[in-house]
Amino acid sequence: MGPNRGRKARLIAKIKGFTDLEPEASGKWISVHRPKGDESGTVTVSFGDESASRKESYELDYCYDRIEGNDLIFSREVKPLVEDVFNGCNATVIAYGAIGSGKTFTIQGTEGKPGLAVLAMAEILSMAEESGKLISVSCYEILKDHAYDLLDPNRHEVLIWEDVARGKIQLKGLSQIAVKSIEEFQKLYFSSQNSYKQHLSSQISHKQSQKMIAEPHHRSHKGLIIHVFRSNESEALPLGKMNFVDLAGYEDGRRKSTGGVNLQENNIINKSIYALHKVVYALNANDSHVPYRESKLTRMLRDSLGGTNKILMITCLNSCYCQDSLCMVKLASRSCKCANRIIPDSTKKTKSMVRPTVLSSSSKSASATAAKRIGTRVGFSGNKANAKASIINGRKLFDETCHTTKSKKASQEESLPLEIVSTVTERAKQEEVTFSKSASATAAKRIGTRVGFSGNKANAKASIINGRKLFDETCHTTKSKKASQEESLQLEIVSTVTEHAKQEEEKQSSGISQAVESLTEDQYPLQAFSVEGSDMSFKASTQETKLLDKVNVTDENNHDKATPNIDGNAESLSFVGADPTIDKENNLVLVNKDESPPISARLQELSKNLKLLCSSSPSCVEILSKTDVSIEDQVSTEILEPKTPEPRLLVNDKSEIVDNSCGSWKAFSARSFRMKNSLVDEYLRFLNTASKEDLKRLKGIGEKRATYILELREESPEPFKDLDDLKDIGMSEKQIKGIMKREIGGLFN
Numbered sequence: 001m002g003p004n005r006g007r008k009a010r011l012i013a014k015i016k017g018f019t020d021l022e023p024e025a026s027g028k029w030i031s032v033h034r035p036k037g038d039e040s041g042t043v044t045v046s047f048g049d050e051s052a053s054r055k056e057s058y059e060l061d062y063c064y065d066r067i068e069g070n071d072l073i074f075s076r077e078v079k080p081l082v083e084d085v086f087n088g089c090n091a092t093v094i095a096y097g098a099i100g101s102g103k104t105f106t107i108q109g110t111e112g113k114p115g116l117a118v119l120a121m122a123e124i125l126s127m128a129e130e131s132g133k134l135i136s137v138s139c140y141e142i143l144k145d146h147a148y149d150l151l152d153p154n155r156h157e158v159l160i161w162e163d164v165a166r167g168k169i170q171l172k173g174l175s176q177i178a179v180k181s182i183e184e185f186q187k188l189y190f191s192s193q194n195s196y197k198q199h200l201s202s203q204i205s206h207k208q209s210q211k212m213i214a215e216p217h218h219r220s221h222k223g224l225i226i227h228v229f230r231s232n233e234s235e236a237l238p239l240g241k242m243n244f245v246d247l248a249g250y251e252d253g254r255r256k257s258t259g260g261v262n263l264q265e266n267n268i269i270n271k272s273i274y275a276l277h278k279v280v281y282a283l284n285a286n287d288s289h290v291p292y293r294e295s296k297l298t299r300m301l302r303d304s305l306g307g308t309n310k311i312l313m314i315t316c317l318n319s320c321y322c323q324d325s326l327c328m329v330k331l332a333s334r335s336c337k338c339a340n341r342i343i344p345d346s347t348k349k350t351k352s353m354v355r356p357t358v359l360s361s362s363s364k365s366a367s368a369t370a371a372k373r374i375g376t377r378v379g380f381s382g383n384k385a386n387a388k389a390s391i392i393n394g395r396k397l398f399d400e401t402c403h404t405t406k407s408k409k410a411s412q413e414e415s416l417p418l419e420i421v422s423t424v425t426e427r428a429k430q431e432e433v434t435f436s437k438s439a440s441a442t443a444a445k446r447i448g449t450r451v452g453f454s455g456n457k458a459n460a461k462a463s464i465i466n467g468r469k470l471f472d473e474t475c476h477t478t479k480s481k482k483a484s485q486e487e488s489l490q491l492e493i494v495s496t497v498t499e500h501a502k503q504e505e506e507k508q509s510s511g512i513s514q515a516v517e518s519l520t521e522d523q524y525p526l527q528a529f530s531v532e533g534s535d536m537s538f539k540a541s542t543q544e545t546k547l548l549d550k551v552n553v554t555d556e557n558n559h560d561k562a563t564p565n566i567d568g569n570a571e572s573l574s575f576v577g578a579d580p581t582i583d584k585e586n587n588l589v590l591v592n593k594d595e596s597p598p599i600s601a602r603l604q605e606l607s608k609n610l611k612l613l614c615s616s617s618p619s620c621v622e623i624l625s626k627t628d629v630s631i632e633d634q635v636s637t638e639i640l641e642p643k644t645p646e647p648r649l650l651v652n653d654k655s656e657i658v659d660n661s662c663g664s665w666k667a668f669s670a671r672s673f674r675m676k677n678s679l680v681d682e683y684l685r686f687l688n689t690a691s692k693e694d695l696k697r698l699k700g701i702g703e704k705r706a707t708y709i710l711e712l713r714e715e716s717p718e719p720f721k722d723l724d725d726l727k728d729i730g731m732s733e734k735q736i737k738g739i740m741k742r743e744i745g746g747l748f749n
């Protein structure tokens, strides 16, 4: 295994072997240049066949050729990681790439040609036998940003509980099954790989399943965790774990129109691939902030990625021409280039910037990157001694950087996010409706989960040995008719109430698009998707809350005051259920009705406004979009002076025309749903902004949960985007519903 130049993640590539359908001649578009002729140094992977006028080249830690098989990759790359796991580290091997690039072949393999996970398991079992360790496995699938347990016949959803203070993750509801032989493992592993969708299709009616089969193939990330336990007299204690992840294939949806449901699915997949690379980049660059919370996968892997843990990223490359493969190599190469990057302290003047100890070939681009990042205050999370050495020995480099701080490339790179905004805005616009719909659908959809977490250490050994599930849980997934009604009503709000806001946004987007059209071809999709994601979620959530913002003008002062109050002595949240405070928090909503603390002033204010809104004409909101007067003025006028509703037409998302005079029930339901969604939005906004003391005034939120919320907000400015996110702070669906019911009930006190 070649050197990593001090980086945490090693980034290699594997060119897929030819299949019978692929003629060898078509594979000449990739060439690999190995300066040292062996596996010990970085390589340059070039794309474009001999006739191509321009070749694109990228540097990676290594690239395995078509004829080099999984055995070789295992012995050079994975075996050393297995040893690390037995020394107490966690290791993660991730295969990613375009669709059909050989990811599953690399990780899982076939019956005759074992993949890296199977080869690693054979090694782990043999080492465990020698050293008296115990082994168990878990398998999961991430489909549309929800994780499901693949070893559970019912494919229950897996919840992630983060103990930020201790850097631990608990995957609630994920089965662990003890494994003693490779045959046992293979049987379990291979049979678990049926997708969640396939499982679902066995649970639903024939008609539904036919529809599902007619839909395009659903893609998902698949993960395997191999847990290694050391045992003492009474219990099995976790020693280390090894993750294998076979990511869903990357496909640039801008070029291939998969349409409908799959377009959204594709977006979610791509977003999570970029989120993973952002994490790898941040780890390799020693950034002080690692954006783990941007995807389900990175949150699940969090305790295996940072610190002294090991990461191997394998870019799988199609043998034949494939633009998506090129895109993936670009990403990998970017994380390769940030070796030993030491980020300048923006609080000091440019002259005192520390030069990164980047090696020659990448120094130019790295200097641009460093320049781009001026303004980012990042502490030296890496080796301080190295940093000093760089300052002293790298004097010349350092001076160079100062002079080239505003180089042409740097300015290009600074502009890149803008370019990306323009490229994604078009799609964001197209998908606006889909996303708005999905955002409200997510809020409406409640996946009920009750998890009895029996992570008791004393039980662990017995559970593992007996090969039964360590974590017993029951949950069910319902996508009710009601939820879909909510979706359509939400859409109605988005499309009618916020025409004005939409026009404003469109003006801005088109301005950005025009401004960046002239920029260079070079793109950083890594940033693209962070922009895309936030852009879309912004549209989905902001539009829904806009009306509320205007109605709730008097709240703004309170809101401003509600700045996060970080408690330096924050205790970590204990998940094991032994803490009486947590129990209190968990049960408060359901049990402690009489002693409940007063509702927050903001929510009370909201309640009053919603009552007014409810009693006012439904047409008042529609009028707003059709006049030139500001929304704020309109809303306040209309709400304060309710009018008798005129017969009118409502248009729902299915283009069904509802005559209000004979559909008053529907109109009433529509208003109720709007109220409900507005309340949910306001509740989430409160969680995202309120001070600790204010948070504690809410039902179900005590000292620990409030502290945890503030910690989450430290990591991500808006951790609660829909009610599902409350599960992150350990609130069950029942509790969430209980809270909302009580808030609504409070309206009529």
Ligand SMILES: Nc1ncnc2c1ncn2[C@@H]1O[C@H](COP(=O)(O)OP(=O)(O)OP(=O)(O)O)[C@@H](O)[C@H]1O
Residues within 6 Å of the ligand: 015, 016, 017, 018, 019, 097, 098, 099, 100, 101, 102, 103, 104, 105, 106, 248, 249, 250, 316
């Ligand atoms: N190194 C290889 N040598 C020979 N055949 C291979 C190799 N890698 C993959 N294949 C074959 O190519 C096909 C696609 O491979 P695979 O299913 O692993 O791709 P994938 O990237 O996991 O696909 P998807 O994106 O659909 O998940 C399979 O038939 C597989 O057996």
